[in-house]
Amino acid sequence: MAAVTDTATGSLNVRVARKIYPASGQREAQPVLNGISIDIEPGSFVVLTGPSGCGKSTLLNIIAGLDRDFEGEVKLGGPETHLGYIFQSPRLLPWRTVRENIELALPAGDPHVERIDDMLRHVGLEGFASQYPERLSLGMQRRAALARGFITEPDVLLMDEPFVSLDDPTAQGLRELLIGLWNRRPTTVIFVTHDRTEAVMLATRILRMSSANATIVQDETVRLSPSERTDRDKVLAEQERIFRDG
């Protein structure tokens, strides 16, 4: 196994020699992940993309420490890494207000609680602090989930298709919001998506996974400046360059 060397806070060294789920029913046990080796610099925005079922969520769960049943090692840099996870479903508690849902992400007495109003304003939820999640649209609930994810100022933030199944303008608004939050505080992000345009808009680096090989088959730096990321033609040209092999 390769040496794990980078120790800066927000860096990650991921080695997954093999991940196999147990056989069940007709399905045989076969590797879902095989020979994965990724080193991530602090402050990178890494997008993990690939076809359905290629193992993206499995890899994210391994990085999060939610799945420890694999051969390999995940090393988070620095003395203590604060890790956040934003899932596809906003996962807001229905019996808590928006403010209370965000507060719950913070340990008791955490001074960040004073920043909740500022954060709600920043994500466009000013005036919704006392509402319950069921009164919000899915797009607004996802704004609240972003606020909850960023309020804790994680060193590493994992995001699993957080904007899937939204209409285009809503998803685009959330992407721009995410870029704004990330620019305010460039935490290390690992973001899973199927959407290639979304991948190019957001990522500083794209890792493509393949089902056939159960591993990463392409590792690309995205060559776009921050301002070019909102220029549709520039994004499409970069998408064409990165995904030209189909």
Ligand SMILES: Nc1ncnc2c1ncn2[C@@H]1O[C@H](COP(=O)(O)OP(=O)(O)OP(=O)(O)O)[C@@H](O)[C@H]1O
């Ligand atoms: N708990 C589990 N037990 C058994 N097999 C599983 C389990 N979780 C996932 N799998 C299988 O592992 C493979 C990878 O699943 P995973 O959810 O990681 O893929 P994915 O790339 O995130 O897919 P999608 O893009 O559709 O969300 C799939 O074939 C899936 O059926």
